[in-house]
Amino acid sequence: MASKVIHAYYNDDEVLMHAVKKVKAAKHHIEEVFCPFPVHGLDKAMGLEPTRLAITAFLYGCVGISVATLMMNFIMIEDWPQDIGGKPSFSYIENMPAFVPIMFELTVFFAAHLMVITFYLRSRLWPFKKAENPDVRTTDDLFLMEIEIHENESELRDLLAESGAVEINISEKNSH
Structure with missing residues (x-):
């Protein structure tokens, strides 16, 4: 229509x-x-209402830090513990300072990539659109202003002409 x-x-x-x-x-x-x-x-x-994309960025960052924590705990503590530089892998908490860079990077990675996907989906920007x-x-x-007409064409035309169009x-x- x-x-x-x-x-x-x-x-x-x-x-x-x-x-x-x-x-x-x-x-x-x-x-x-x-x-x-x-x-x-x-x-x-x-x-226009304020965007809620910042909230999703925070949530995606939380997902990233959770994945990083679970991944490092499984890989470095449970699955294949190694003595690297004289630091034994008995617990995650003892080795957490060494894991901070990985936690930071995965937090940023998840937030950035998932935000791009969310932005494209929310904006309805898909390939070949x-x-x-x-x-x-x-x-x-x-600059173009688009207004739908509802039987008020002459009123709108006068208003827009007087506004500097x-x-x-x-x-x-x-x-x-």
């Missing part, structure tokens, strides 16, 4: 920020904003 959307183009990030605040104040829902570079504060101006960018000019020098287009958007 296709729906109509209005695309407002801006050539300055500060003008875009003021326009987003104006559109939100007028109680319109902004579907998406496409920018050639990150705009500081845009997420707050759009009213077609780009969803409606206009290639937004990768160069223009350099170009306003109406197009069909296919639902995903």
Whole structure:
């Protein structure tokens, strides 16, 4: 099912920020904003919820340190204990200072790799996915604000023109 959307183009990030605040104040829902570079504060101006990816990074780090601890305890203490440098392998606690670098590295390894996978899955970025960018000019020098139209086309067009849009287009958007 296709729906109509209005695309407002801006050539300055500060003008875009003021326009987003104006559109939100007028109680319109902004579907998406496409920018050639990150705009500081845009997420707050759009009213987006904070990300929970930091929580998952912490949990993945906990998984990494747990795997490191269990792996080193099994390999170096239970399965094949060795006397390395005069340090006998009688218990994990006695040898833990030697294991700290491995624990750190596996914590970072698990957190980093699982975060990349989580980010791609959460963003729905899989191999061979077609780009969803409606206009290639937004990768160069223009900012685009996309708003779905609900029988308020003339009101939206006037609001966006008054907010500093350099170009306003109406197009069909296919639902995903």
